[in-house]
Amino acid sequence: MRRLLTLAVIAIAFLAVTNPGMSAFQDFARAHAADRIQSEMGSGPLADLLSGAGGELMAGRVPERTTRTSYLVCSLYTLDLDNDGRPNGRALGIAGQFVVLEEFALEDKG
16 A cells, blocks of 8 residues: 555656646647648648748747646646637646647637
């Protein structure tokens, strides 16, 4: 029983230490946006240029448009790109990694 408790404490401590912060999420959002643009446009110099610019644009908006809820061992990131109070995507940060729970996308208003 003591060994199990020790392993649980070690696992919780590891997850707490590797819980990614906002700057890590900003880097993730940059790469994720660039990858999505690249996959939709295909390969080529124009796609490379636009994916890089789109990734930078997305990353620049992340700190002001994202709510981070920390649960000590993981964090939930909720992105509101159009600032309308409704989430445009969610990601879970755990163990230094991110898992997209809801894809980042703007809703069609028309």
